[in-house]
Each structure stands twice: as structure tokens, then as C-alpha cells.
Amino acid sequence: MEDKVLEIAGVNKYFYNPQQMQVLKDISFSITAGTFAALTGKSGSGKSTLLYLLSTMDTDFEGSIRIHGEEVRGKPGPWLARFRNEHIGFVFQFHYLLPEFTALDNVKLPALKRGRLSGEAATQKACDLLELLGVKDQAGKRTALLSGGQQQRVAIARALINDPLIIMGDEPTGNLDSYNAGLVFDLFKKISSENGQTILMVTHDEDFARRTDRMIHLVDGKIA
Ligand SMILES: Nc1ncnc2c1ncn2[C@@H]1O[C@H](COP(=O)(O)OP(=O)(O)O)[C@@H](O)[C@H]1O
Ligand SMILES: [Mg+2]
Known part of the structure; x- marks a missing residue:
């Protein structure tokens, strides 16, 4: 049997302001x-909205979301926070870097929080990731001083540091020029095929989408 990392069944999501509106309609896929x-x-x-649910940041929905075999619906906040830090890497627009910390410290933070790597090992791994993403020369700078594209690549490095099972992103290459977007695409391709990590990315880029293994297309809150 194939290892299902994400299993979504019968998910409905409503917003109530300014009036009730069903945004996701009976979403099921794995x-x-x-x-x-x-x-x-x-x-x-x-x-x-769907990515926000899958990332376990929004817990208000109907249906079932299983990640790595665990039903996340109904789990308490602290359990979800630990689960996210261990298993999910994010490159989200709403998930900002800490502007007063250096790029290096931002990338190290999830590893230090998890507590499996020594400070020295976390520094080494963070440097390697920054290098892979072409922003190692920015490591010592506060992220407030970086360009949008550099910040995005630091955020990707941060998302990868705990070797998460699943990496989710909302337009993760949206601020990048085509060279760096290609670099990130190739990195995602490599870690999915070589490490078995699962990647789910929102994208408007047709060419980017077509080159992935799988396209999940939403039309008006339903899977098309
Ligand atoms: N917090 C919210 N309250 C009310 N409506 C929302 C909220 N967030 C998103 N929506 C609405 O839900 C729909 C889907 O939004 P969204 O998931 O952001 O779409 P997409 O990311 O595909 O552009 C839109 O009609 C949007 O206006
Ligand atoms: Mg959106």
C-alpha cells in the first residue's frame, strides 16, 4: 500500500462574515x-483557505484531514503547534520572517525549537540551506534589510530545516525572478524524488504547475 501523507475527506469550510458563504465544498483527495x-x-x-486548513492553522471546518495518519481535526492547539513544527514546513505569505533577526537565526529557529540538533549543527545546516538557495551571503543580515526575493528564499530555507514530511507553500516563487524560481522548482523536485518529502504548492504559474507530478485544480471551492 502506498504511504498516504495527506488524506482529506469531505471537507467543507464556511465563512460567516459579512454573510454565510461556503468556500470549500466537499473536498476529498489524498x-x-x-x-x-x-x-x-x-x-x-x-x-x-484550503492550504490554511491543511497546515492546521485553521481548525474550523467539517470533514476529515489526516496528515501522516493523524486526524488533525479536534486536536488541541499545543499538540498542533508541535505537530506543525515537526512535520510541516511552510512558505506562506502570512508566515513572516522575524525582521529584527538575521537570516541565519530565522532559519535556525525551528530546529532549535525542535531540540534535536545542537546549536552548532543547526548553524551548519542553516548555512547549507542558505547556500543551496543562493542567499548564503545574506546570512548575517537582518531579514528586514533583504529584498522580497531574498526573504522568500530565506523562508524556504527555514521551511526545510527540520526535514518536514510535507512542505506547503502559497505562491512560494511569486517574488522570484525566473532564474531563482527555477532553482527553487528544481530543489523541490529533488527533495520530493530523492528524500520522499511531499510538496504542495499553490501557484498561478501554468508552466510551473504542469511540470509537477500532480495538479489539484479548484473551481469555485470544488475539486475540478
Ligand atoms: N476570513 C475570511 N472571511 C470571509 N471570507 C473570506 C475570508 N478569507 C477568504 N474569504 C473568501 O473566500 C474565498 C476564497 O478565498 P481564498 O481561499 O483566499 O482564494 P484563493 O487563494 O484561491 O484566491 C473568496 O471569496 C474570499 O473572499
Ligand atoms: Mg490565495
Whole structure:
């Protein structure tokens, strides 16, 4: 049996302000380990809302979301916080870097929080990731001083430091030039195929989406 990292069944999501509106309608799909998947759809189709649920940041929904075999619905906040730090890497627009900390410290932080690596090992791993993403020369700078594209690459390095089972992103290459977008794409491709890490990325880039293993397309809150 294939290892299902994400299993979503019968998910409905409503917003109540200014009036009740069903944003996600009976969403069901699963993703096996090592898949590089793209989540696509027009603006307003529900992509960010779905990703927010899958990332366990929003717990208000109907249905079932299983990540690595664990039902996340109904779990208490501290359990979810630990689960996220161990198993999920994010590159989200709402998930900002700490502007007063250096790039290096931002990347190290999730590893130090997890407590499996020594400070020295975390520094080494963070440096390696920054190098892989072409921003090692920015390591000692406060992230407030970096360009949007550099910040995005630091955020990707931070998302990868705990070797998460699943990496989720909302337009993770949206601020990057084509060279660096290609670099990030190739890195995601490599870690999914070589390490078996699962990647789910919202993208508007048709070409990017077509080159992934799997496209999940939303139309008006439903899987097309
Ligand atoms: N917090 C919220 N309250 C009310 N409506 C929301 C909220 N967040 C998103 N929506 C609405 O839900 C729909 C889907 O939004 P979203 O998931 O952000 O779409 P996408 O990311 O595909 O552009 C849109 O109609 C949006 O206006
Ligand atoms: Mg969105």
C-alpha cells in the first residue's frame, strides 16, 4: 500500500462574515509520499483557505484531514503547534520572517525549537540551506534589510530545516525572478524524488504547475 501523507475527506469550510458563504465544498483527495503537487485555480477559488486548513492553522471546518495518519481535526492547539513544527514546513505569505533577526537565526529557529540538533549543527545546516538557495551571503543580515526575493528564499530555507514530511507553500516563487524560481522548482523536485518529502504548492504559474507530478485544480471551492 502506498504511504498516504495527506488524506482529506469531505471537507467543507464556511465563512460567516459579512454573510454565510461556503468556500470549500466537499473536498476529498489524498497525496502519497514523495509527490510534488501543485494547487491551482482562479483567484477566489479557495486555494489559500484550503492550504490554511491543511497546515492546521485553521481548525474550523467539517470533514476529515489526516496528515501522516493523524486526524488533525479536534486536536488541541499545543499538540498542533508541535505537530506543525515537526512535520510541516511552510512558505506562506502570512508566515513572516522575524525582521529584527538575521537570516541565519530565522532559519535556525525551528530546529532549535525542535531540540534535536545542537546549536552548532543547526548553524551548519542553516548555512547549507542558505547556500543551496543562493542567499548564503545574506546570512548575517537582518531579514528586514533583504529584498522580497531574498526573504522568500530565506523562508524556504527555514521551511526545510527540520526535514518536514510535507512542505506547503502559497505562491512560494511569486517574488522570484525566473532564474531563482527555477532553482527553487528544481530543489523541490529533488527533495520530493530523492528524500520522499511531499510538496504542495499553490501557484498561478501554468508552466510551473504542469511540470509537477500532480495538479489539484479548484473551481469555485470544488475539486475540478
Ligand atoms: N476570513 C475570511 N472571511 C470571509 N471570507 C473570506 C475570508 N478569507 C477568504 N474569504 C473568501 O473566500 C474565498 C476564497 O478565498 P481564498 O481561499 O483566499 O482564494 P484563493 O487563494 O484561491 O484566491 C473568496 O471569496 C474570499 O473572499
Ligand atoms: Mg490565495
